[in-house]
Amino acid sequence: MRPRFSFLLLGLALFALGSVLSWPKSPREEGLRPKRVGALPEMGVVVAARDIEYCGHHTPCGPGSRTDTIFYLRLVGGEVKGVAIPRDLYSPRAGGKINAAYGRGGAEVLKRAVEEATGLVAERHLILTLESVARIIDAVGGVEVVLERPMRYTDRAARLFIDFPAGRLHLTGEEAVKYMRFRHEALGDYARLDRIKEVMGQVLRKAQNPATWPALTLALRAAWQELDTDLALEELLPHLPAVRGLRLSLATLPTREGPGTWLYVDEEARRGFLSAFFGAVPPSSPPQVAVRLKGAPELLAWAQAFLAQEGIGAEALVAEVARSGVYTKDPEAGAYFADLFHLPLLAPHGPVAGVVVELGRDLLQ
Amino acid sequence: MVKTKEALDLVGRIKDLLWEKKAEGVVALDLRKVSESLDYFVLATATSAPHLQALERHLEEKLKEEGVRPRPTEGQSPRWVVLDYGEVVVHLMTREARDYYDLEGFWADAERV
Numbered sequence: 173m174r175p176r177f178s179f180l181l182l183g184l185a186l187f188a189l190g191s192v193l194s195w196p197k198s199p200r201e202e203g204l205r206p207k208r209v210g211a212l213p214e215m216g217v218v219v220a221a222r223d224i225e226y227c228g229h230h231t232p233c234g235p236g237s238r239t240d241t242i243f244y245l246r247l248v249g250g251e252v253k254g255v256a257i258p259r260d261l262y263s264p265r266a267g268g269k270i271n272a273a274y275g276r277g278g279a280e281v282l283k284r285a286v287e288e289a290t291g292l293v294a295e296r297h298l299i300l301t302l303e304s305v306a307r308i309i310d311a312v313g314g315v316e317v318v319l320e321r322p323m324r325y326t327d328r329a330a331r332l333f334i335d336f337p338a339g340r341l342h343l344t345g346e347e348a349v350k351y352m353r354f355r356h357e358a359l360g361d362y363a364r365l366d367r368i369k370e371v372m373g374q375v376l377r378k379a380q381n382p383a384t385w386p387a388l389t390l391a392l393r394a395a396w397q398e399l400d401t402d403l404a405l406e407e408l409l410p411h412l413p414a415v416r417g418l419r420l421s422l423a424t425l426p427t428r429e430g431p432g433t434w435l436y437v438d439e440e441a442r443r444g445f446l447s448a449f450f451g452a453v454p455p456s457s458p459p460q461v462a463v464r465l466k467g468a469p470e471l472l473a474w475a476q477a478f479l480a481q482e483g484i485g486a487e488a489l490v491a492e493v494a495r496s497g498v499y500t501k502d503p504e505a506g507a508y509f510a511d512l513f514h515l516p517l518l519a520p521h522g523p524v525a526g527v528v529v530e531l532g533r534d535l536l537q
Numbered sequence: 538m539v540k541t542k543e544a545l546d547l548v549g550r551i552k553d554l555l556w557e558k559k560a561e562g563v564v565a566l567d568l569r570k571v572s573e574s575l576d577y578f579v580l581a582t583a584t585s586a587p588h589l590q591a592l593e594r595h596l597e598e599k600l601k602e603e604g605v606r607p608r609p610t611e612g613q614s615p616r617w618v619v620l621d622y623g624e625v626v627v628h629l630m631t632r633e634a635r636d637y638y639d640l641e642g643f644w645a646d647a648e649r650v
Contacts, residue, residue, distance in 0.1 A: 313611050382575070382628070383621035385638075387612040413643040416572075514573075 217296040217403070218286045219243045219254075220274060221305060224330055232331055235301040235398070237275030239282065241352070241368060243422075244290050246450065250417045253450055254372075256365040256424045257289055260435045264288065269434070274299065279400055289437055290425060291446065296402055304395035305352075306345030311391035312378035314344050315371050316534075317351060318494040325356050340492060362424065362521035369422040373516040374495050377534070380416045388412075421510065423449055423503075423519035449519075452503035454512075458484045459505040462526030466491040471531040475513075482512070486529075493532040500527040544624040547605065548577050548650060551596065551627055555581045558595045559588075562635070566647040576624035577650070582635050586615050592629050593618045 220243070225236030245254040259271035265285040266273035273285040279297040287294050309315060323336040334350045343351055348371055355364040378384055389409055396405040426441035463486040465475050472488040479486050497518045500506040505527050510517040513529060548565045555563045560581035568575040583589035597607065597620065608621040616634040620627040628640060 311611055382578070382626055383608065383610050383619045386614040386617040386619050387610065389617065390612065390614045410637055410639060412638060413640060416574075 214246070214248050215296060216292055216294045217245045217247070217298055218279070218283050218294045219245055219298045219300070220282060221300045221302060222274070223271075224302070226329070235303075238271050239274045239299065240271050241365075242270060242282070242286065243368075244286050244292060244294060246292065248450075250414075251419045251421070254369075254420070254422045255290060255292075255449070256369065256422065257286060258361050258365065258425065258427055258435050260361060260433050261289060261425070261427060262430065262434050262436050279402070291442070292450075297400070298403055299400035300395070301398050302349050302353075304398055306349045307391045307395055308388070309343075309345035309348045309371070309375055311345075311387040312375050312381075312384045314342055315348050315374045315378075316340065316342050316494040316532075317367075317370070318492045323351070323354055325354055340494060365424055366518075366520045366522075369518045369520075370495055370497070372422065373420060373497055373518055374534075376415070376418065376420055377516070380418075382413075382416075385412055419510070419514075419516070421449070421452075421503075421506070421517040421519070424521045448503040452507040454507040454510075455504060458482055459502070459508050459527075461500075461502060461505045463487070463509070464489060464526065464528045465531060466528060467493045467496075467531030468533060471533075471535060475529065475531055491530075493530045496530055496532040496535050498527065498529050500524050502527065544577055545650065547622060547625050548579060550600070550603075551579045551622075551625065554596050554599050555579070555592060555629075558592050559584075560592050560629070561632075564641060565650045566641070566644055567650045568644055568647050570648065571644055571646045575626070577626070578640065578644070578647075579625060579627045580635070580640060581627070581629050582632050583629055584632070586631070589615070589618060589629055589631060593620065596620060596627065596629075 220239035221241040222235040223238045223240050224232045226232055240259040242257040242259065243254045244257065245252055257270060259269065261270045262268070263270040263273055263285040265288045266276055266281060270285050270289060273282040279299055283294040283297055318340050319336055319338045322338050323334055325332065325334040332350065332353065334354055336351070352364065352368045352371055354367070355361050357363055379388055389412070392405060392409070423445070426438040426445050427435040428438040430436050463479065463484060465472050465486050465488045467475070469490055472490065476486055476488055497516045498506055498510045498513065499518055499520055500509070501519060501524050503519070506517040506519060509527050509529055515529070552563050552565060561584065562580070562582040564580045566578045566580070568578060581592065583592050600606070600622070605622060608623065610619055610621060613619070616631045617638070618629040620629070630638070
């Protein structure tokens with residue numbers, strides 16, 4: 173079997189698909205003729221997930237108006253760069269926390285609030301329900317995670333019961349949604365956003381496997397019935413094969429803490445971050461940063477030899493890895509190693525020394 | 538799953554089996570020069586939903602008799618069935634789906650085998 177390192181990448185099929193195109197709606201799929209476009213258009217998409225609505229005490233009754241998960245995704249050529257926006261961010265446009273923006277004025281207000289927070293143009297929106305997210309994750313066969321410690325949380329009012337043991341787990345769509353909703357730990361919402369990035373990376377990578385495409389198209393058709401979006405599925409689906417070439421980079425918007433649970437945009441950090449993150453071009457020579465490899469022994473040996481050919485020394489650490497990716501706070505170095513290994517760049521909120529390249533067994537599949 | 542050296546033989550066998558069941562537009566693409574991670578696609582058109590199921594069943598049963606089984610997939614569409622034999626991935630589609638997704642157009646540079 174040929175090496176398959178290069179067909180790793182890039183997550184939530186829906187997110188990626190949603191960011192691929194911007195054509196107007198077409199009345200019927202049958203009436204369409206596929207029209208191959210050249211370069212994919214550059215565009216900004218606000219992707220958010222609606223939380224649960226309560227009709228009464230302990231009575232969840234469907235998608236609510238609050239969006240605790242908000243990403244700004246920018247499609248630039250064959251690359252998707254995304255910024256996670258913490259739910260507790262103060263939004264002058266929304267007159268409160270940004271997770272209330274959708275409820276206060278629908279997708280238009282949410283888009284304006286995201287533009288205000290990021291300083292970037294948001295042309296399109298894709299507002300998901302938790303059920304649609306679960307459906308799409310199921311369509312690609314679920315996701316794998318490795319928990320360092322058990323994840324337990326009970327919210328009877330929300331009928332949310334999370335009870336995952338430590339170790340490697342395969343999660344169904346419904347379980348993955350629970351995994352992504354959990355935020356009862358030291359890093360709270362930031363850790364939740366990092367988990368969402370991880371799942372997005374995995375789902376998009378799986379969506380790059382043509383074997384998932386029939387199930388994925390069915391799931392997307394079902395999901396599209398319940399989404400709020402100005403992206404027409406009928407125009408997106410013919411471009412499904414283009415998902416194979418997409419590269420993904422995800423980070424979190426820099427914020428500073430305010431009173432209580434409020435967060436504010438860290439203006440100075442944002443300027444530097446946006447310029448470095450969106451402007452990052454892989455350098456032609458290896459960046460001078462510490463590199464650590466994590467994964468199974470056979471993968472570490474391969475990766476060390478591979479890096480040695482590039483004149484890069486790397487520390488190797490045998491570890492259980494569920495998903496392959498490049499983790500760093502350094503956008504330029506991250507771009508270099510993500511490009512070198514054909515892996516998603518998943519910049520975590522927490523500190524990372526140098527660059528960490530995690531190599532999971534998904535690379536061998 | 539098949540080994541690389543057997544892939545071309547499998548492509549030929551799959552095409553024969555599809556022709557046996559009157560599949561239309563049977564085409565095999567060698568993707569190795571145009572994709573870093575894909576090897577071979579076999580594409581075929583079914584004239585109806587029952588025909589699509591018949592093609593899938595015929596292919597699975599005959600190859601199973603020869604010890605070749607597809608990798609599990611999550612679910613199939615009534616318009617598009619994928620059988621993943623590792624280096625050889627078979628796409629069985631209705632005519633509308635084949636036109637709509639136009640996999641041959643996307644990989645137009647691939648050599649036909």
